[in-house]
Amino acid sequence: MSSPEHKQKIWDLIKHIKTGMLTTHHGNELRARPMVLVQDEYDGTLWFYTDLKSEKVFEVERDHDVCLSFADPDNQVYVSLTGVGKPTRNKELINKYWNSFVAAWFPEGKDSANVGMLEVKILKGEHWDSSSSAMVKSVKTMTAKIKGEQPDLGEHEKFGTKKGS
Template sequence: MADAAQDGITQDQIVEIMRGERFVMMGSVSESGKIQTHPMTPQQVDEDADVWFFITLDGDQAQQLRQTPEVNLAFAETGSWLSVSGTVEFVDDRAMIEELWNDSAKAYFPQGKDDPNLGLLHFKSESAQFWGIPGGKANALAQIVKNKVTGKRASGHSDTVEL
C-alpha cells in the first residue's frame, strides 16, 4: 500500500492503495442481518475511488446486494489498512463488460463475456478510513518486529476522508 502522509491521507493516495490491491473483501448485510464478507477482484478503480466488479448474478452475495446496497471494501497490507464505505448498483452495460473483460474473469465465468450469469457491479465510494504505519510496507514490518521485541506500542495514525 502507498505510504500516507503524516498529516492525513488524500483521495489520490486512497485511489493508489485501491488500485494496488488485486483482491478486496466486500462486506455486506445478509438477509438475517449478519455482516458477511466476500473476496472480490476490482476490475477498475476510477479517480473518484469508485470501483467496477464482475459478480455472479445468481449467488447469495448478489441477492444480498440487491436488498441492501450499502457495503464496505476492506484493503489490508502489513502495517496498513483501508476501509472504504459506499453503495453498489447493478449495471447493464455490454460496452463496459467488453472494456473490463480479461482472462482472469474466465475462471469465474467460463462462458465468457456472454455468460448469462455475468453481472456488472458499480461501487460508489462515500468515505474512507485509513490506519497505517508511515514509511511503507518494509518500514511497517520493521516497526512491528521492533515493537514486539521492545514491548512498545506501534506508532501509526488514522485518518478519515469523505470521497
C-alpha cells in the same frame, strides 16, 4: 466526498492489493467475501465482476450499503471503504475490463446472461499506512510508553460524508 488528490491516495494504497473483502447484509448478519478490482484508476467508484445470480447480488439489491476492506499486512497498509453497491449488466464496462482472469470465472463468456458488474460508489472511509519497519515501530512504541504517550505508528485518516450529504 474526497478530493481528487485524496482519491489518488486511496487508489495508490489499494491498487496493488487488488483483492478486497466485500461485506454485505445477509438478513440480520454481515457476510464478507473476496472481490478483485478490475479497473486501472479510481474516481470514487470501484468496479468488480460478479455473477448476477449470486447471493451477494441479491443481498446488495436488498440493502445497498456495503463495506470494502483491503489489507496489505506486509506493508502495514489497511483501507476500509463504505459505499453504496449496485449490480449492473453494462455491456460497455463488461467489454472494457474483460480479461483472461475474469474469463476463468465465467466459462460461458462475457455474453452470458449472468455476467455483470458490481458498482460501489464510495461515500466514506478510513485508511492506515504504517509502512515503517518493525524495528522502527518497536522503538516508537517503547519511546511512547516511556513518555506515557500513544505511539505514532504511521498515517491514519478518515474521509467522506454520510449518505445523502
